[in-house]
Amino acid sequence: MLGRCISAEWMKLRYSHIWAILVALPVISVLIGCANFYMNQGVLTKEWYSLWSQVGLFYGEFFLPILIAICCAYIWRLEHLNKNWNMILAAPVPSAGIFLAKWIVVGVLLILVQAFFVLLYFIGGKTLGLNAGLPQELPGWLLRGWTAGLTISSVQLARSMRIRSFAVPVGMGLCAIFIGLGMYVARLGLFFPHSLLTVGMGVLSQTGLSCGENPVFWLMNILYIGVINTGAIWRMRKHDRVA
């Protein structure tokens, strides 16, 4: 049943042109990050690590969370339009299937975005003449970034399901970015979804997570995803929807 829900979600996205946004935002992040790296090569001397600090800052700190917010808002917008709530809730599929299908689709889109971003990072680095090998931490940054992205997706999907407006959940997502940045500065980065992305992707510090921090990172992501997804599905089952 979940497979059929996912397939339906893919079909809904077919003519949405959402791919244009998924492609454009990483390109802008990498372009600006590379330009900044090129202009400050005297200070940024750690080759790939320095380049990551530049491109990752814009991408992981600002663009990716908002990109996730836009994707989640779009994926629920289709249900908020044309009284589709009535139709989808009358379909012979469980509420969990509907919500999880959307969450999985956003997760797959995030994999594509992450892959595209790392490709651009590699091309950018090579164009700038970086000859050393790629950082060993790169797969870890990407995987942790994707996991934290899933956590943010849960938050945004739950918000966008509840709020009928397209723009408001995106705006709230932006506010959350700054709260996350504050949490990171206060050394509480492992306890807030948006700062989990900052920590996981090594956006502001490339030193990596310690042995104690790593399990906390995964635990917090699982906890957030579990609680928020369960809460959203429960709400979908128990509360009436205004179509």
Place this chain on the structure above:
Amino acid sequence: MGLVGLELYKLRRKRLFLMVILFLAVEIGWAFSATSISISRNPGSAGWEALIAMMSSMNGLFLPILTAVCVSRICDMEHKGNTWKLLLTLSVRRGALYAAKYVTASLVVSLACLIQAVAIAGFGFMKGFEQPVPVLLLLRFLLGLVITNTGVIALQQWASMTAKNQAFALALGMVGGFVGVAADLFPQGIRRIFIWSYYTGLSPVTQSYASAHIQFVVRDMGSLLPVMVALTAVGMVVYLAGSVYVSRQET
């Protein structure tokens, strides 16, 4: 005027103003905490100029996105409710409807700017700045914001009205926010092209890195005046182009 009143009436249960206030609370909180840290590290830097410069640079990031959200909210209710046809059966021109939405968006965003100016004055007063509240600087700060907003709102409205999928309009706002915050890193020739760079470009106070310390320099109004006039003209052109384009579009 009646049309603007109706637009505001439609917004009454949309909680748009609540969202604007929350958004501003985050921005103002962030700007003030950064300024407080700066003052505690360097008490000599306590002054209105630093505060206005900080708020201007934060506006480069926040206002394009706030504008995108507000404009999208105002335009999307017609897409979502499928009410364009209903509106167009009334005896009003499409251009007038477009203008009403533009004026409404401008009022909401200008109110946000006014709240910022009041918050700046309040913060400086609380921190016990030695100089009196610089009314003229704050007015210039507001003027710069309003002029930049005229163009940004026109652009966002065009995007929000043309594409039903608001993801594009919000992505545009996000790119704008990014350009706004990074504008000072661009060469001047490139910076001039982007309308979002004028949030800092028209700020009455700028930062100078001539010596080891950051210095805040109050800009001469005469040097900003031609830019303000040119930007207003650009805003009007974008507005007219958007209005004509949307008026000819089939709904």
